[in-house]
Amino acid sequence: MSADVSSAAAEFARRQQSPVQRLQHQLHGKPWLSPLFLLLVAFIAFFISTPTFLTANSMGILLQQTAVVAALAVGQTLVILTAGIDLSCGAIMVLSMMVMASLSKDDGMPSLIGLLLGVLLATGAGLLNGFLVTRINLPPFIVTLGTLSIFTAIALLYSGGSSIQADRLPDLLNFLGKGFxxxxxxxxxxxxxxxxxxxxxxxxxSQTAWGRYVYAVGDDAESARLSGVPSKRILLAVYTVAGLIYGIAAWILIGRAGAATPNAIPDANLASITAVVIGGTSLFGGRGRLIGTLIGALIVQTFAFGLSQLGVDQQWRVLATGILVIVAVAIDQWIRKVKS
Known part of the structure; x- marks a missing residue:
């Protein structure tokens, strides 16, 4: 009887909501809906503006350009879900790329070992970030801001600032740039x-206890700890897994760029954060889905690619990205104010 009363009360409350409030509730439960709508609008707008935008060739190029940022954004999503942020993800990727390329170039170290060592280095870099956050209790922003400079400097010193072209690299490192x-x-x-x-x-x-713990820590780390969740171990694991993903992104970047260069994708950190935020993951932690991150990465690259096809200057493209970020955060703040 009480269950029927509760159900009826919930139905009555739902009917009392305005259309805007119902939309707010829908977006709170499915934050990826708004970026999906934005992506569709962007596709339609660019298709109308330039007929070459939706051609098969253009779509293939768009996906190839999205791949590296989308990979980085997975690790960034894990960190932001815990209410942290990783400003060092691009630097970790570049350092990993230069190590695996330098070790394997000109038939030096076996390519598989060079690749694994590069990925292992990235994993260790993520572990270092996690250690400083969880054991030294430093804020993630400060930790990753510091390691951003450290890893960038190490990559430049290790490589001597020189690039390694694809013809000097083994087939394994170039493999992800090939396709069908x-x-x-x-x-x-x-x-x-x-x-x-x-x-x-x-x-x-979505399907494991570890995943549920990640959301719990991001929602309220202290409450999660009191509930028996090993919050510090979860945080340490999150940064370590993120580092592993950045190492794989380094391999993807070699294939995409056709070379290993210490100056690759200078805006990778900003692009990954932008993709995550636009994709509906809350900067305050505890809410978001990877499907939203993927959509966010596509939005970032779609705007850059579409505006490039229209002949818009780079400065205006950067401006458009900045506006997107502010709008996305404003929408997130509005969604978080949803009332039960």
Missing amino acids: GIGQFRLTWGIVVVILIYAVMAYVL
């Missing part, structure tokens, strides 16, 4: 790896 096509639409193996990363991590976050 359906007509003019071309997919690289790097895109396939990114899709696999999203599938695996989406399953882990």
Whole structure:
């Protein structure tokens, strides 16, 4: 009887809500809906503005350009879900890339060992971030701001500031830049790896105890600890897994760029954070989905690619990205004010 009364009360409360309040509730439960709508609007607008935008060739190029940022954004999502932030993700990726390329170039170290050492280094860098956050109790912003400079400097010192071209690298490191096509639409193996990363991590976050703990820590770390969640171990694991993903992103970047260069993707940190925020993951932690992050990465690259096809200057493209971030955070703040 009491269950029927509660159900009736909930139904009555729902009917009393305005359309805007119902939309707010929907977005609170499914924060990826608003970026999906924005992506569709962007596709339609660019298709109307330039007919070449939605061609098979253009879509293949767009996906290839999205792959690296989308991979980085997976690790960034894990960190932001715990109410942290990682400003060092791009630097970790570049350092990992330079190590695996330098070790394997010109038939030096076996390519598989060089690749694994590069990924292991990135994992260790993530572990270092996690150690400083959880054991030294430093704020994630300060920790990763510091390691951003440290890892960037190490990458430049280690490489001497020099690039390593694809013809000096073994086939294994170049492999993710190769692919297959359906007509003019071309997919690289790097895109396939990114899709696999999203599938695996989406399953882990939604179907495992570890994933539920990540959300719990981000929602309220102290309450989670009092409930028996090993908050510090979860945080340490999150930064370590993020580092592992950055190492895989380094391999994807070599294939995408056709070279290993210490100056690759200078805005990678900002782009990954932008993708996560636009994708509906809350900067305050505890709310968000990887599907939203993927949509966010597509939005970032769609705007950059579409505006480039329209001949818009780089400065205006950066301006558009900044506006997107502010709008996304404002929407997130509005959604968080939803009333039960």
